[in-house]
Amino acid sequence: xxxxxxxxxxxxxxxxxxxxxxxxxxxxxxxxxxxxxxxxxxxxxxxxxxxxxxxxxxxxxxxxxxxxxxxxxxxxxxxxxxxxxxxxxxxxxxxxxxxxxxxxxxxxxxxxxxxxxxxxxxxxxxxxxxxxxxxxxxxxxxxxxxxxxxxxxxxxxxx
Amino acid sequence: xxxxxxxxxxxxxxxxxxxxxxxxxxxxxxxxxxxxxxxxxxxxxxxxxxxxxxxxxxxxxxxxxxxxxxxxxxxxxxxxxxxxxxxxxxxxxxxxxxxxxxxxxxxxxxxxxxxxxxxxxxxxxxxxxxxxxxxxxxxxxxxxxxxxxxxxxxxxxxx
DNA sequence: CTTGACCCTGGACCATGGTCCAACCGGCAT
DNA sequence: ATGCCGGTTGGACCATGGTCCAGGGTCAAG
Numbered sequence: 001x002x003x004x005x006x007x008x009x010x011x012x013x014x015x016x017x018x019x020x021x022x023x024x025x026x027x028x029x030x031x032x033x034x035x036x037x038x039x040x041x042x043x044x045x046x047x048x049x050x051x052x053x054x055x056x057x058x059x060x061x062x063x064x065x066x067x068x069x070x071x072x073x074x075x076x077x078x079x080x081x082x083x084x085x086x087x088x089x090x091x092x093x094x095x096x097x098x099x100x101x102x103x104x105x106x107x108x109x110x111x112x113x114x115x116x117x118x119x120x121x122x123x124x125x126x127x128x129x130x131x132x133x134x135x136x137x138x139x140x141x142x143x144x145x146x147x148x149x150x151x152x153x154x155x156x157x158x159x
Numbered sequence: 160x161x162x163x164x165x166x167x168x169x170x171x172x173x174x175x176x177x178x179x180x181x182x183x184x185x186x187x188x189x190x191x192x193x194x195x196x197x198x199x200x201x202x203x204x205x206x207x208x209x210x211x212x213x214x215x216x217x218x219x220x221x222x223x224x225x226x227x228x229x230x231x232x233x234x235x236x237x238x239x240x241x242x243x244x245x246x247x248x249x250x251x252x253x254x255x256x257x258x259x260x261x262x263x264x265x266x267x268x269x270x271x272x273x274x275x276x277x278x279x280x281x282x283x284x285x286x287x288x289x290x291x292x293x294x295x296x297x298x299x300x301x302x303x304x305x306x307x308x309x310x311x312x313x314x315x316x317x318x
Numbered sequence: 319c320t321t322g323a324c325c326c327t328g329g330a331c332c333a334t335g336g337t338c339c340a341a342c343c344g345g346c347a348t
Numbered sequence: 349a350t351g352c353c354g355g356t357t358g359g360a361c362c363a364t365g366g367t368c369c370a371g372g373g374t375c376a377a378g
Contacts, residue, residue, distance in 0.1 A: 005324080005325075006324090006325070006326095007323095007324065007325080015366095016366080016367070017324095017325085018366070018367055018368075019365085019366065019367085021326095021327095022365075022366060022367090026365090035325095035374095037325075037326085037373075037374055037375085038325080038326060038327095038373085038374090039324090039325055039326080039374080040325085040326090048290070052289050052290055055288075055289045055290075055292050056289055057365095058263075059263055059266060059267060059289075060260075060263045060267070062364080062365090063364080063365070064364095069286065069289065072280050072283075072286070073280060073283075073286050073290070075280060076279070076280075076281075077279075078279070078280045079276065079277065079278070079279065079280065080274055080275065080276050080277070080278045080279065080280055080282060080283035080284075080285070080286075081276040081277065082280070083274065083280060083283045083285050083286055084271060084274045084276050084283075084285065087267055087270060087271045087274070087285055088271055090267055091264055091267045091268055091271060094260055094261075094263060094264040094267065095264060097260060098257060098260055098261060098264065101219075101253055101256060101257055101260070102253075102257055104217075104218055104219045104253060105250055105253040105254060105257065107218060108218060108219070108246055108249055108250045108253065109250055111246060112243060112246045112247055112250060115239055115242065115243045115246070116239065117238065117239055117240040117243050118238065118239070118240065119238065119239045120235070120237070120238065120239065121231050121232055121234060121235075121237045121238065121239055121241070121242060122235075123239060124231075124232075124239035124242045124243075125239075126239070126242050126243065126246055127228065127231070127232050127239075127242055129214075130211050130214045130215055130218075130228065131207070131211055131214075131232070133214050164354080164355075165354090165355075165356095166353095166354065166355080174336095175336080175337070176354095176355090177336070177337055177338075178335085178336065178337085181335075181336060181337090185335090194344095194355095195344095196343075196344055196345085196355075196356085197343085197344090197355075197356060197357095198344080198354090198355055198356080199355085199356090216335095221334080221335090222334080222335070222336095223334095319378100320377105320378090321376105321377085321378085322375100322376095322377090323374100323375090323376090323377105324373105324374080324375080324376100325372100325373075325374070325375095326371100326372080326373070326374095327370100327371095327372085327373105328369105328370095328371105329368105329369085329370095330367105330368085330369080330370105331366105331367080331368075331369095332365105332366090332367075332368095333364100334363100334364100335362105336361105336362090337360105337361080337362075338359105338360085338361075338362095339358100339359085339360075339361090340357100340358100340359095340360105341356100341357090341358105342355100342356075342357085343354100343355075343356070344353100344354080344355070344356095345352105345353090345354085345355100346351105346352090346353090346354105347350100347351090347352090348349100348350085348351085
């Protein structure tokens with residue numbers, strides 16, 4: 001079983017050395033064996049783990065969720081349902097974001113369509129909109145307040 | 160012209176006092192007048208500015224972009240085109256995100272649909288996918304490398 | 319023997335948009 | 349005069365996912 005040093009693992013996985021050490025600190029990678037000189041020694045299973053993490057990230061999972069998925073994978077009692085639950089939550093999250101984002105895009109598009117460009121900024125409907133729009137907000141605020149929507153800000157799916 | 164203190168401005172705008180001071184540090188609000196005791200004194204135009212900023216944020220603009228929009232609004236030579244340009248860039252950005260995000264959602268949905276839940280994790284197709292998928296990535300990497308897509312990470316539209 | 323490439327550690331720093339803190343001062347009611 | 353609310357400052361801290369640095373040690377080649 002070919003062991004490799006951190007730089008080799010990093011290169012093989014297409015990440016930086018620091019990223020490997022970071023994953024180790026975050027508990028995503030086990031503490032590796034060491035040479036007499038203290039160099040970390042990895043094997044194919046470590047590479048596979050890093051690849052797994054990167055794949056999970058590309059599907060919008062956070063490192064924390066990747067950690068959970070790895071834990072589930074390592075379990076011999078867990079059901080696939082647990083993985084499915086995480087995935088379904090991620091999908092719901094993605095859908096909520098998609099809706100908010102496409103609402104924003106629609107609004108921006110409407111405003112852009114109305115803006116003739118060749119006028120002084122004082123006639124810009126986009127700025128006019130931004131300047132005037134405070135009733136809806138109060139409205140929205142009430143809604144939010146009513147739901148007591150706390151702000152520990154959006155995590156997950158796509159930066 | 161009723162002057163108000165920071166807490167009153169904050170309450171009127173629906174933000175925290177610290178947020179007001181933060182906006183001032185970031186150059187979004189002018190340095191306000193002060194009382195003899197050093198208290199900040201605001202007026203209706205400051206409230207309007209904070210409202211403008213919040214509106215811009217709701218449309219996905221960053222604080223930096225809000226700053227630019229405010230500067231344009233204050234200019235008497237600028238064309239509405241400048242505002243339109245920022246808006247169009249934001250739309251393009253939103254559309255790119257929408258596409259990436261809906262691709263992810265589709266992928267997750269496909270995987271979720273294939274996952275029967277009531278099997279041991281070792282038979283979970285989601286984990287299998289994450290475990291196996293390393294050819295495509297190399298492929299994607301090449302694409303990215305070719306475009307020299309640098310990573311000063313995604314800013315703008317929606318957290 | 320020296321050079322260069324690699325590795326180690328601990329800690330600082332990046333962006334974003336704030337939030338919270340201590341330690342202090344001002345102003346009003348009781 | 350005492351409490352209490354509100355204001356002031358500078359700075360630390362939150363999450364996220366790393367990146368970079370200084371100040372060393374290691375190891376193979378020339």
